[in-house]
Amino acid sequence: xxxxxxxxxxxxxxxxxxxxxxxxxxxxxxxxxxxxxxxxxxxxxxxxxxxxxxxxxxxxxxxxxxxxxxxxxxxxxxxxxxxxxxxxxxxxxxxxxxxxxxxxxxxxxxxxxxxxxxxxxxxxxxxxxxxxxxxxxxxxxxxxxxx
Numbered sequence: 001x002x003x004x005x006x007x008x009x010x011x012x013x014x015x016x017x018x019x020x021x022x023x024x025x026x027x028x029x030x031x032x033x034x035x036x037x038x039x040x041x042x043x044x045x046x047x048x049x050x051x052x053x054x055x056x057x058x059x060x061x062x063x064x065x066x067x068x069x070x071x072x073x074x075x076x077x078x079x080x081x082x083x084x085x086x087x088x089x090x091x092x093x094x095x096x097x098x099x100x101x102x103x104x105x106x107x108x109x110x111x112x113x114x115x116x117x118x119x120x121x122x123x124x125x126x127x128x129x130x131x132x133x134x135x136x137x138x139x140x141x142x143x144x145x146x147x
Contacts, residue, residue, distance in 0.1 A: 001039065002040070002041060002053060003036050003038040004036070004052075004053045004059070005034050005035065005037075006034070006060055006063070007032060007033065007034050007035075008032075008060060008063055008068050009031065009033070010030075010031050010067075010071055010072035010073075011029070011072060012031060012072065012074050012076050013028035013074070014028070014076040015027065015084060015103075016102060017080075017081045018102070026075075029137050029138065031071075031108075031137065032135070033067065033068070033134070033135055033136075034133070034136075035059055035116065035120075035130065037054055037059065037131060038128075038129055039053050039129060040128075041053060042054075053128065054128060063116060066115050066116060070097060071097055073095060074097045075097070076103040077097070077098055078098075078101065078102045079098050079100055099111065104143075105143040106143040109143040109145040113130065113145040113146075117129070117130040129147060130147055131146060132145065132146045132147070133145045133146075
C-alpha cells in the first residue's frame with residue numbers, strides 16, 4: 001500500500017458564533033488543504049497513469065471542482081447563524097456557502113472528507129481510497145480527518 005498527497009490553497013471567511021474570543025468576529029483565513037490517497041499503484045503499461053496511484057492533476061481537479069472552487073473567496077457560514085446569514089444575503093452577488101455545522105477547522109475537515117471520499121473511490125475503484133484530509137486554518141493550526 002502506498003499513499004500520495006496533493007496540497008491546494010484557498011481563501012475563505014468564517015466566524016465561530018459561540019467562541020469566547022476573537023473568532024466570534026467575521027474574519028478570514030488562507031486555508032491549506034492536503035488530500036492523501038492510499039491504494040495500489042496502477043499497473044497499466046501504455047496508460048497515462050501507469051506507475052501512479054492517481055495523477056496529481058486528477059486529484060487536484062476533483063478537489064477544485066467539489067471544494068476549492070465553491071469555497072474560495074466565499075464566506076462559510078453555519079445555517080443556524082441567522083444574523084450573519086441575513087447580513088450576507090443583503091450583499092448582492094456575495095459568495096456564501098451555508099453549512100449544517102459551525103465552520104471550525106474540525107468540522108470543515110469532516111465536510112471536505114465526506115464530500116471528496118466518494119469521488120476518489122469511484123474514480124479508480126476499491127483499491128483507491130481517501131485516507132486523510134488535513135485542513136490548515138493557519139500555518140500552526142490544523143485538523144485531520146481520516147477514513
